[in-house]
Amino acid sequence: MIKARVLIDNCVPYDFVPYIRAATVTHVLDLGWDKLHDRPLLEIADGKFDVIVTVDRNLPHQQNLSRYSTALIILRVPSNTTPQLRLMIDELNLTIEQIKVGEMKRIYAPNFQPRDYFTL
DSSP, rough: OEEEEEEEEETEEEEEEEEOOOOEEEEHHHHHHHTTHHHHHHHBTTBBBSSEEEEOOOOOHSSSSSGSSSEEEEEOOOOOHHHHTTTHHHHHHHHHHHOOOOOOOEETTTTTOOOOOOOO
């Protein structure tokens, strides 16, 4: 069991929660935080959770993450379905165990090729 308090963002399916091996895993739905936008969510979660798991790839570009001590893990998948996310569960659990305070990590699904939006 990983000794971490993990918050799962609303864009991650609720039925993915049981696959995460952390001491505390909470989905935003459980707290009634599912309607919060990024900044309010980061502010209220800071200090209450060690890690936030999301598939929102734009979050680091839209928010100043250096303001928060909560670590962030971004899952990059073709679709945010539980079968797709389960392909990454071992790497996710390892990353939760190793991530440091305030750090941000991206985990890519097997054979996932992110689009390069800066190339024509």
